[in-house]
Amino acid sequence: MKRTDVLIIGGGLAGLSLADHLQMRGRDWLLAEAQEACGGRIRSASLAGAPFDLGPAWFWPGQHRMEALIRRFGLQVFDQFSQGDRLFQDNTGSVYRNRGYASMEGSLRVAGGMGQVVTALLGALPDNRVMTGTAISTLRQTDGRVVATSANGQIEARRVVLALPPRIAAETISFAPVLREGTMKAARSIPTWMAGQAKFVAVYDRPYWRDTGFSGDAISQKGPLVEIHDASPSVGGPYALFGFVGWPPEVRAQHRAETITHAIAQLQDIFGAALGQPLATEMTDWAQIPTVATRRDREGPSGHPAFGLPLELRDLWEGCLHFGSTETAEGFGGYLEGALESSERVSKAI
Numbered sequence: 001m002k003r004t005d006v007l008i009i010g011g012g013l014a015g016l017s018l019a020d021h022l023q024m025r026g027r028d029w030l031l032a033e034a035q036e037a038c039g040g041r042i043r044s045a046s047l048a049g050a051p052f053d054l055g056p057a058w059f060w061p062g063q064h065r066m067e068a069l070i071r072r073f074g075l076q077v078f079d080q081f082s083q084g085d086r087l088f089q090d091n092t093g094s095v096y097r098n099r100g101y102a103s104m105e106g107s108l109r110v111a112g113g114m115g116q117v118v119t120a121l122l123g124a125l126p127d128n129r130v131m132t133g134t135a136i137s138t139l140r141q142t143d144g145r146v147v148a149t150s151a152n153g154q155i156e157a158r159r160v161v162l163a164l165p166p167r168i169a170a171e172t173i174s175f176a177p178v179l180r181e182g183t184m185k186a187a188r189s190i191p192t193w194m195a196g197q198a199k200f201v202a203v204y205d206r207p208y209w210r211d212t213g214f215s216g217d218a219i220s221q222k223g224p225l226v227e228i229h230d231a232s233p234s235v236g237g238p239y240a241l242f243g244f245v246g247w248p249p250e251v252r253a254q255h256r257a258e259t260i261t262h263a264i265a266q267l268q269d270i271f272g273a274a275l276g277q278p279l280a281t282e283m284t285d286w287a288q289i290p291t292v293a294t295r296r297d298r299e300g301p302s303g304h305p306a307f308g309l310p311l312e313l314r315d316l317w318e319g320c321l322h323f324g325s326t327e328t329a330e331g332f333g334g335y336l337e338g339a340l341e342s343s344e345r346v347s348k349a350i
């Protein structure tokens, strides 16, 4: 059995950032990540030779923890491309210029993709403390220690941090002694931000939309893509658009190929014929990833929920058990900044 002071469950931004805090304080810690790679909802994939974000792409001015992290690792930041006309497609498929909605002007992106932040954080941590492919299924508290079980064996820790969405923790981990019903209910009631979404990226040799005076921003009532933006690298190509897929998760899952075909055809209808021939496409359907989304997350919340750490998720197992994903952040809950905010809070608490 492995032994440590603090076991972090989840290698998304919150878990990695907590590991970073503990490492800098000289604390003893281990991190268990269910998937084969860290990053959680952050995922940058190489398409046609360049990295594109299939999870988060933006952070915003005033998110000081993100700014500081990016500065510390010397990563380059650039503005979301937003020059040119925006487009609106109504439910009959007709397309109009500049019909009232805001673009993502002012949003900031990381050169090389948001995955750069994960790579940089991992580079600052000792490899032998990060265990990927390690899904924790059971937590048992005995004599002031907690024993975590995964298919790879057991880890004993003095404190455990659930750096994963509270809903995923409640639905996929068994707790002994069982957590109070109020705690389980509160954890299950917190939606996992963006977990019901699918993101589609189409890569092109030229920014055809820019060439014809469009920013790449579009809203559609027709779908399958309901919100589209430029996703090109900071400099040069290949160029890309991304869109959030509005078709329900069940339809996307059963008709994946058709969803992609319709998405390409829709880009062609909105921006012009050249968009019908992408160099590469990719769709990541977060609603189908069991370490991110539960069945309840397939129906996303209607707006941005008021996140934070409910009373029911505090003071668990005499202070041995802590919740710490972005969904537990008071200020920027749901966002990348919220993941950093939560890790800061937990680091202070333990």
Ligand SMILES: Cc1cc2nc3c(=O)[nH]c(=O)nc-3n(C[C@H](O)[C@H](O)[C@H](O)COP(=O)(O)OP(=O)(O)OC[C@H]3O[C@@H](n4cnc5c(N)ncnc54)[C@H](O)[C@@H]3O)c2cc1C
Residues within 6 Å of the ligand: 009, 010, 011, 012, 013, 014, 015, 032, 033, 034, 035, 038, 039, 040, 041, 042, 054, 055, 056, 057, 058, 059, 134, 135, 136, 137, 163, 164, 165, 168, 172, 173, 193, 194, 195, 197, 198, 199, 286, 291, 292, 324, 325, 326, 327, 334, 335, 336, 337, 338, 339
């Ligand atoms: C499509 C999409 C677009 C987004 N866009 C933006 C954006 O532009 N800007 C922004 O600020 N935010 C955005 N977000 C939200 C952002 O991704 C999250 O705020 C952030 O990544 C959450 O980090 P986290 O570490 O709290 O959780 P997660 O990234 O979910 O990390 C939790 C980790 O726990 C692991 N795990 C789960 N169960 C177990 C288990 N039993 N044992 C071990 N490990 C486990 C998971 O595999 C995962 O790696 C977006 C999200 C999505 C899906």
